Amino acid sequence: MDQAVWTEDGIRLWAAKTGDGEPVVFCHGGPGLWDMMADVAADLSAVATVCRWDQRGCGRSQRQGPYSVERTVADLDAVRAHFGWDRVALLGHSWGAQLALRYTLAHPDRVAKLVYVSGTGIDDDSTWHAGYERNLRNALGTRLTRWESLAAKERTAEEDQEYCVLQWSADFAERALQHAEAMADPWFGVNFACNAALNREHSPDLRAGCERLDVPALIVDGTADIRPRSAVDSLEQALPVVSRVRLSAGHLPWVEDPAGFHSAVSRFLAGP
Structure with missing residues:
Protein backbone atom coordinates (compact mmCIF):
# COMPACT_ATOMS: atom_id res chain seq x y z
CA MET A 1 0.00 0.00 0.00
CA ASP A 2 1.30 3.45 -0.92
CA GLN A 3 2.30 5.71 1.95
CA ALA A 4 3.51 9.30 2.35
CA VAL A 5 6.73 9.74 4.31
CA TRP A 6 7.53 13.26 5.47
CA THR A 7 11.13 14.40 5.84
CA GLU A 8 12.31 16.70 8.62
CA ASP A 9 12.30 19.63 6.18
CA GLY A 10 8.76 18.95 4.99
CA ILE A 11 9.26 17.06 1.73
CA ARG A 12 6.80 14.28 0.89
CA LEU A 13 8.34 10.98 -0.20
CA TRP A 14 6.45 8.12 -1.81
CA ALA A 15 6.88 4.69 -0.23
CA ALA A 16 5.21 1.29 -0.42
CA LYS A 17 5.47 -1.78 1.83
CA THR A 18 4.73 -5.42 0.97
CA GLY A 19 5.48 -8.86 2.32
CA ASP A 20 6.16 -10.40 5.68
CA GLY A 21 9.39 -10.92 7.60
CA GLU A 22 12.43 -8.85 8.48
CA PRO A 23 12.42 -5.40 6.81
CA VAL A 24 14.41 -4.70 3.65
CA VAL A 25 14.50 -1.15 2.26
CA PHE A 26 15.29 -0.75 -1.44
CA CYS A 27 17.42 2.14 -2.76
CA HIS A 28 16.81 2.71 -6.46
CA GLY A 29 19.32 3.84 -9.04
CA GLY A 30 19.82 7.16 -10.76
CA PRO A 31 20.28 9.66 -9.34
CA GLY A 32 17.12 11.33 -10.57
CA LEU A 33 15.18 8.16 -11.40
CA TRP A 34 12.53 6.28 -9.42
CA ASP A 35 11.98 2.82 -7.99
CA MET A 36 11.74 0.25 -10.79
CA MET A 37 12.04 -2.84 -8.60
CA ALA A 38 8.39 -3.82 -8.16
CA ASP A 39 9.14 -7.28 -9.57
CA VAL A 40 12.00 -7.76 -7.10
CA ALA A 41 9.77 -6.63 -4.24
CA ALA A 42 7.06 -9.09 -5.23
CA ASP A 54 11.23 7.18 -4.49
CA GLN A 55 14.07 9.50 -3.56
CA ARG A 56 13.58 13.23 -3.08
CA GLY A 57 12.49 14.95 -6.28
CA CYS A 58 12.07 11.66 -8.11
CA GLY A 59 9.17 9.63 -9.46
CA ARG A 60 6.16 9.74 -7.17
CA SER A 61 7.91 11.81 -4.48
CA SER A 68 22.72 16.22 -1.84
CA VAL A 69 24.04 12.85 -0.73
CA GLU A 70 23.78 13.92 2.91
CA ARG A 71 20.17 14.97 2.39
CA THR A 72 19.31 11.68 0.65
CA VAL A 73 20.91 9.68 3.48
CA ALA A 74 18.72 11.63 5.92
CA ASP A 75 15.65 10.93 3.76
CA LEU A 76 16.43 7.20 3.83
CA ASP A 77 16.56 7.41 7.62
CA ALA A 78 13.17 9.14 7.58
CA VAL A 79 11.76 6.19 5.63
CA ARG A 80 13.17 3.74 8.17
CA ALA A 81 11.80 5.74 11.10
CA HIS A 82 8.38 6.17 9.45
CA PHE A 83 7.81 2.42 9.56
CA GLY A 84 9.11 2.14 13.11
CA TRP A 85 12.06 -0.11 12.30
CA ASP A 86 15.12 -0.01 14.54
CA ARG A 87 17.28 -1.96 12.07
CA VAL A 88 16.76 -2.84 8.42
CA ALA A 89 18.52 -4.62 5.62
CA LEU A 90 19.31 -2.37 2.65
CA LEU A 91 19.26 -3.41 -1.01
CA GLY A 92 20.75 -0.74 -3.24
CA HIS A 93 21.08 -0.81 -7.02
CA SER A 94 23.62 1.24 -9.05
CA TRP A 95 23.63 4.77 -7.55
CA GLY A 96 21.34 3.31 -4.90
CA ALA A 97 24.08 0.85 -3.96
CA GLN A 98 26.33 3.82 -3.21
CA LEU A 99 23.52 5.42 -1.20
CA ALA A 100 22.97 2.23 0.79
CA LEU A 101 26.69 1.99 1.51
CA ARG A 102 26.89 5.64 2.60
CA TYR A 103 23.90 5.14 4.90
CA THR A 104 25.45 2.00 6.38
CA LEU A 105 28.70 3.83 7.08
CA ALA A 106 26.78 6.69 8.72
CA HIS A 107 24.41 4.45 10.73
CA PRO A 108 25.91 0.95 11.10
CA ASP A 109 23.75 0.28 14.15
CA ARG A 110 20.61 0.70 12.04
CA VAL A 111 21.62 -1.71 9.25
CA ALA A 112 21.38 -5.48 9.68
CA LYS A 113 22.65 -6.43 6.21
CA LEU A 114 23.73 -4.70 3.00
CA VAL A 115 23.01 -5.94 -0.54
CA TYR A 116 25.15 -3.97 -2.99
CA VAL A 117 23.90 -4.51 -6.56
CA SER A 118 25.70 -3.20 -9.67
CA GLY A 119 27.46 -0.38 -7.84
CA THR A 120 30.74 1.20 -8.88
CA GLY A 121 32.83 0.74 -5.75
CA ILE A 122 34.84 3.16 -3.65
CA ASP A 123 37.67 4.17 -5.98
CA ASP A 124 37.71 7.46 -7.88
CA ASP A 125 35.43 7.51 -10.94
CA SER A 126 38.49 8.03 -13.16
CA THR A 127 39.45 4.38 -12.58
CA TRP A 128 36.39 3.05 -14.42
CA HIS A 129 34.43 5.79 -16.19
CA ALA A 130 36.39 5.84 -19.45
CA GLY A 131 35.85 2.10 -19.80
CA TYR A 132 32.15 2.59 -19.14
CA GLU A 133 31.89 5.26 -21.86
CA ARG A 134 33.59 2.98 -24.40
CA ASN A 135 31.37 0.05 -23.45
CA LEU A 136 28.25 2.23 -23.62
CA ARG A 137 28.95 3.29 -27.19
CA ASN A 138 29.84 -0.23 -28.26
CA ALA A 139 26.68 -1.63 -26.71
CA LEU A 140 24.46 0.97 -28.41
CA GLY A 141 25.63 -0.18 -31.83
CA THR A 142 23.25 1.08 -34.49
CA ARG A 143 21.38 3.12 -31.86
CA LEU A 144 24.46 5.25 -31.16
CA THR A 145 23.84 7.95 -33.79
CA ARG A 146 20.31 8.67 -32.60
CA TRP A 147 21.40 8.63 -28.94
CA GLU A 148 24.21 11.11 -29.67
CA SER A 149 21.87 13.44 -31.57
CA LEU A 150 19.41 13.46 -28.66
CA ALA A 151 22.21 13.97 -26.11
CA ALA A 152 23.42 17.07 -27.95
CA LYS A 153 20.11 18.95 -28.17
CA GLU A 154 17.47 20.50 -25.95
CA ARG A 155 14.88 17.74 -25.79
CA THR A 156 11.11 17.62 -25.51
CA ALA A 157 9.56 15.41 -22.83
CA GLU A 158 8.99 12.71 -25.45
CA GLU A 159 12.61 12.95 -26.58
CA ASP A 160 13.78 12.69 -22.97
CA GLN A 161 12.04 9.34 -22.74
CA GLU A 162 13.47 8.17 -26.06
CA TYR A 163 16.96 9.27 -25.01
CA CYS A 164 16.73 7.38 -21.73
CA VAL A 165 15.34 4.22 -23.32
CA LEU A 166 18.19 4.21 -25.82
CA GLN A 167 20.79 4.68 -23.07
CA TRP A 168 19.19 2.06 -20.83
CA SER A 169 19.19 -0.44 -23.68
CA ALA A 170 22.98 -0.66 -23.28
CA ASP A 171 22.44 -2.04 -19.78
CA PHE A 172 21.09 -5.36 -21.05
CA ALA A 173 22.91 -8.25 -22.68
CA GLU A 174 19.83 -9.54 -24.52
CA ARG A 175 16.43 -8.17 -25.65
CA ALA A 176 17.90 -4.76 -24.93
CA LEU A 177 15.21 -2.41 -26.27
CA GLN A 178 12.38 -4.54 -24.90
CA HIS A 179 13.83 -4.45 -21.41
CA ALA A 180 14.66 -0.73 -21.62
CA GLU A 181 11.12 0.13 -22.74
CA ALA A 182 9.77 -1.84 -19.78
CA MET A 183 11.93 0.30 -17.47
CA ALA A 184 10.18 3.40 -18.83
CA ASP A 185 6.67 2.07 -18.11
CA PRO A 186 5.37 3.83 -16.09
CA TRP A 187 7.31 6.96 -17.00
CA PHE A 188 7.68 9.66 -14.35
CA GLY A 189 10.32 11.81 -16.02
CA VAL A 190 13.98 11.97 -15.06
CA ASN A 191 14.98 14.73 -12.63
CA PHE A 192 18.10 15.88 -14.44
CA ALA A 193 18.72 18.68 -11.90
CA CYS A 194 18.88 16.10 -9.11
CA ASN A 195 21.13 13.92 -11.23
CA ALA A 196 23.54 16.78 -11.93
CA ALA A 197 23.65 18.00 -8.32
CA LEU A 198 24.44 14.59 -6.85
CA ASN A 199 26.93 13.69 -9.57
CA ARG A 200 28.80 16.94 -8.93
CA GLU A 201 29.51 15.97 -5.33
CA HIS A 202 33.03 14.78 -4.63
CA SER A 203 32.88 11.40 -2.95
CA PRO A 204 35.00 11.17 0.19
CA ASP A 205 37.48 8.35 0.74
CA LEU A 206 35.32 5.55 2.13
CA ARG A 207 37.99 2.87 2.41
CA ALA A 208 38.83 3.29 6.10
CA GLY A 209 35.16 3.32 7.05
CA CYS A 210 34.50 0.21 5.00
CA GLU A 211 37.40 -1.60 6.67
CA ARG A 212 35.81 -0.95 10.09
CA LEU A 213 32.28 -1.90 9.00
CA ASP A 214 30.93 -4.89 10.93
CA VAL A 215 27.80 -5.35 8.80
CA PRO A 216 27.39 -8.45 6.58
CA ALA A 217 27.42 -7.45 2.92
CA LEU A 218 26.56 -9.19 -0.34
CA ILE A 219 27.88 -7.77 -3.62
CA VAL A 220 25.90 -8.80 -6.71
CA ASP A 221 27.36 -8.17 -10.18
CA GLY A 222 26.18 -8.82 -13.70
CA THR A 223 29.17 -10.01 -15.68
CA ALA A 224 27.86 -8.21 -18.81
CA ASP A 225 27.45 -4.86 -17.04
CA ILE A 226 29.05 -2.12 -19.15
CA ARG A 227 30.44 -0.55 -15.96
CA PRO A 228 33.74 -2.37 -15.42
CA ARG A 229 33.24 -4.79 -12.55
CA SER A 230 36.83 -4.34 -11.50
CA ALA A 231 35.66 -1.03 -10.00
CA VAL A 232 34.09 -3.00 -7.15
CA ASP A 233 37.16 -5.09 -6.31
CA SER A 234 38.56 -2.64 -3.78
CA LEU A 235 35.21 -2.45 -1.99
CA GLU A 236 35.11 -6.23 -1.74
CA GLN A 237 38.66 -6.21 -0.36
CA ALA A 238 37.85 -3.50 2.19
CA LEU A 239 34.68 -4.99 3.69
CA PRO A 240 35.43 -7.39 6.58
CA VAL A 241 32.23 -9.48 6.22
CA VAL A 242 31.42 -9.84 2.53
CA SER A 243 30.44 -12.33 -0.14
CA ARG A 244 30.15 -11.73 -3.88
CA VAL A 245 27.94 -13.31 -6.52
CA ARG A 246 28.46 -12.85 -10.25
CA LEU A 247 25.48 -13.50 -12.51
CA SER A 248 25.26 -13.83 -16.28
CA ALA A 249 23.45 -10.53 -16.82
CA GLY A 250 23.84 -6.84 -17.43
CA HIS A 251 23.29 -3.88 -15.11
CA LEU A 252 19.90 -5.09 -13.85
CA PRO A 253 20.67 -8.72 -12.98
CA TRP A 254 17.20 -9.51 -11.61
CA VAL A 255 15.79 -8.91 -15.11
CA GLU A 256 18.11 -11.22 -17.02
CA ASP A 257 18.79 -13.83 -14.32
CA PRO A 258 15.81 -13.65 -11.97
CA ALA A 259 16.34 -17.14 -10.55
CA GLY A 260 20.01 -16.52 -9.82
CA PHE A 261 19.28 -13.14 -8.29
CA HIS A 262 16.50 -14.47 -6.08
CA SER A 263 18.60 -17.40 -4.93
CA ALA A 264 21.57 -15.22 -3.98
CA VAL A 265 19.63 -12.46 -2.26
CA SER A 266 17.03 -14.56 -0.46
CA ARG A 267 19.71 -16.92 0.84
CA PHE A 268 21.74 -13.98 2.13
CA LEU A 269 18.76 -12.30 3.77
CA ALA A 270 17.67 -15.55 5.43
CA GLY A 271 21.16 -16.32 6.72
CA PRO A 272 22.65 -15.43 10.11
Missing part, protein backbone atom coordinates in the same frame (compact mmCIF):
# COMPACT_ATOMS: atom_id res chain seq x y z
CA ASP A 43 9.62 -11.88 -5.52
CA LEU A 44 11.25 -11.20 -2.14
CA SER A 45 8.01 -10.48 -0.28
CA ALA A 46 7.73 -14.17 0.57
CA VAL A 47 10.88 -13.94 2.72
CA ALA A 48 10.94 -10.30 3.86
CA THR A 49 8.95 -7.13 4.42
CA VAL A 50 10.03 -5.01 1.46
CA CYS A 51 9.90 -1.22 1.41
CA ARG A 52 10.28 0.65 -1.87
CA TRP A 53 10.53 4.43 -2.01
CA GLN A 62 7.63 15.59 -4.24
CA ARG A 63 9.73 17.17 -6.96
CA GLN A 64 11.66 19.57 -4.78
CA GLY A 65 15.23 19.86 -3.48
CA PRO A 66 17.69 20.56 -2.08
CA TYR A 67 19.63 17.64 -3.52
